[in-house]
Amino acid sequence: MTDDVLLHARGLTKSFGDFTAVDGIDVQVMRGEAFGFLGPNGAGKSSTMKMVGCVSPVSGGELRILGMDPAADGPAIRARLGVCPQQDMLDEDLSVEENLWVYGRFFGLSRREVRARTDELLDFAQLTERRHDRVEPLSGGMKRRLTIARALVNNPEVLLLDEPTTGLDPQARHVLWDRLYRLKREGVTLIITTHYMDEAEQLCDRLVVMDHGRIVAEGSPRELIDTYSTREVVELRFAVDEQEQHVDAVRAVAERVEELPDRLLVYTADGDDTLAALHGRGVRPLSSLVRRSTLEDVFLHLTGRSLVD
């Protein structure tokens, strides 16, 4: 294993009694990467992150972080990690800057070091003007940015982000993504869990798709889409109760069709050609939309289910 491998997992398993939440996964994350775990709720992403964050013991298999074993070297690993858990866990009665101070002191930084770092982190989190405000009334996006700033207090080499934008509105998500791009440019390795395919596509250089504790595919977003989907997808919506009667005609012109309750997804290299062929066969949907394939299509192909089910 080289120094460039920041995370190495082989057969990594997490069990809760008889239940196996993470079922023997193999993963390698390289220094400087933005690496994602994409999967629906319950896939085992948080359980994996907690083992990587050294807050939950490994049940089986091998795990090395920064070349060290969490069972033996937990504190040494944690000192070089930043962790953003799913819940912000800020001290809401303290001010923005006090939250950073408390955390810095917790990491054993001197008062002087913490204060110097605070200015930098408030600037990074775009919270300088709110530094004296109590945390409680801040928006969800601001609290998330403060949580990330707090996780950066110890200048970590790796930042773990568990569902970083869940619950945020679109604008707040984009601000947060922008901050994460910046960290990536600065060389921080990002390990991200998400059930948002657009987040995985935007942020991740490489990712694994997880389902029921297992990895079902691995690659860059582009590679996964090229391997498991077609270039384009045509979405067809029909009048109530009419979808069923068109399915055979649609299947006759496309190699793959997925039936969702409210629409048909037609997988094709060229959406406009497919629409013309459907028209020729007398298929008249209420609406049609041609779009490019996404990781959502990859997940549907691999599992037969939608990520947001």
Ligand SMILES: Nc1ncnc2c1ncn2[C@@H]1O[C@H](COP(=O)(O)OP(=O)(O)OP(=O)(O)O)[C@@H](O)[C@H]1O
């Ligand atoms: N402490 C626990 N005890 C028992 N079962 C657990 C525990 N923690 C997680 N699980 C179960 O393990 C499975 C995986 O949970 P996990 O939180 O890792 O999934 P996830 O992919 O992160 O989903 P989510 O986004 O909902 O957190 C779920 O079925 C969950 O109920």
